[in-house]
Amino acid sequence: MSKVRLLVGTRKGAFLLTSDGKRKKWKVDGPHFSGWEIYHLKGSPADPNRLYASQSSGWFGQIIQRSQDGGKSWEAAGNQFAYDGVPGTHQWYDGTPHPWEFKRVWHLEPSLTDPETVYAGVEDAALFRSTDGAKSWQELSGLRGHGSGPHWQPGAGGMCLHTILLDPSDPQRIFIAISSAGAFRTTDGGQTWQPINRGLRSAHIPDPDAEVGHCVHHIAMHKTRPGTLFMQKHWDVMRSDDAGDSWQEISGELPSDFGFAIDVHAHEPETIYVVPIKSDSEHFPPDGKLRVYRKRGQEGWEALTKGLPQKNCYVNVLRDAMAVDSLDDCGIYFGTTGGQVYGSADAGDSWTPIVRDLPAVLSVEVQTLS
């Protein structure tokens, strides 16, 4: 019997939500790391019992936690994220040079094949890799050093590397995204990088179609089509069919094309999901209605509302807070800043709150276990 495990990171701890393949009854386990911000936790595709978690606090800084038994127990791993060489500077909010300073880990991406290898996206933006189960970390400094790094500038949420996509068909190809620098790609395992932002337009930068400076919020990929990428940008939902070489807008008739989360159906590579948010200063859904929007191929956007609050709802859904399982009937999950985690066992047609009153949800990942 299949089983599903949700890994939920919140402002005040981590929660593990488990269910059988029917996904009707859920067991809630937590909080783990009570009182700490858990920006992200994720399981290794190569060993589902190996979990990694980013634990941080304003008082005590960054901790990396590792579990080898599916979250029953945890151990602190390495937390030394040292920029390679002389860190140099990026632009500060006022346009002056500002030294690169490590603040926290936003995203952990375990290798697709090796439980000991895991990537970390950090603020100030950089990509680190561990090959010893998170005991030690080395920066893939070609990203910051490729040329445009000194021109990167933080958005209001900080200059974070928040998205890491590993290409299942090519271990040397990785896509990452940074707020607010844009998207980047390596085809040599992280040694060299190039910006992949052609076709993006951002009104908040002096040159709206500049090579870098775009506030990319999240990128999603289907594992069978790694050359097709879907992006939720600060404003605009975008699509690339050439591995990021060019982007086309697909926002269509969405009630708002601002948002954070985006994901792809587990079995339909042309079906994507977003959660429209009203604007960058109003981080809540348009009209107080929490709606997931689904787009199937060339069809238009379809509002998915059954089971979701359709009045007086003013929560946000953050960039890492949506995930899909890989059961035959694809399950979709997302968490809100109001502490709800919603689940759908029918590809979004209907939704049920799994939990309603967690701390603000920062991230949701899902493991489909056999």
Next chain:
Amino acid sequence: MIRIVLPAHLRTLTGAGSEIEMEIDPPVTLQSALDALEARYPMLRGTIRDLHTRQRRPFLRFFACEEDISHQGLEAPLPDAVCSGAEPLLIIGAVAGG
């Protein structure tokens, strides 16, 4: 023998009790106390002092004998009452809330 009291979240992280007792060769300073503490509990590295600058994290303070000793040099000797174990070295997190 000196006694060190950690903030609650670091007690949880270490699994230590309410007080940690340690034997440290004299002269006992903040630096030698923190070095010994991190050697026994490696998971504390970076949580009290920044990993790169080795400076106290800004939202933490060191108290001893009803005094804030956060700004005394790391190499300055700790008070005799702390070195003898009569008084604990307190590591305190800033209050927060609203």
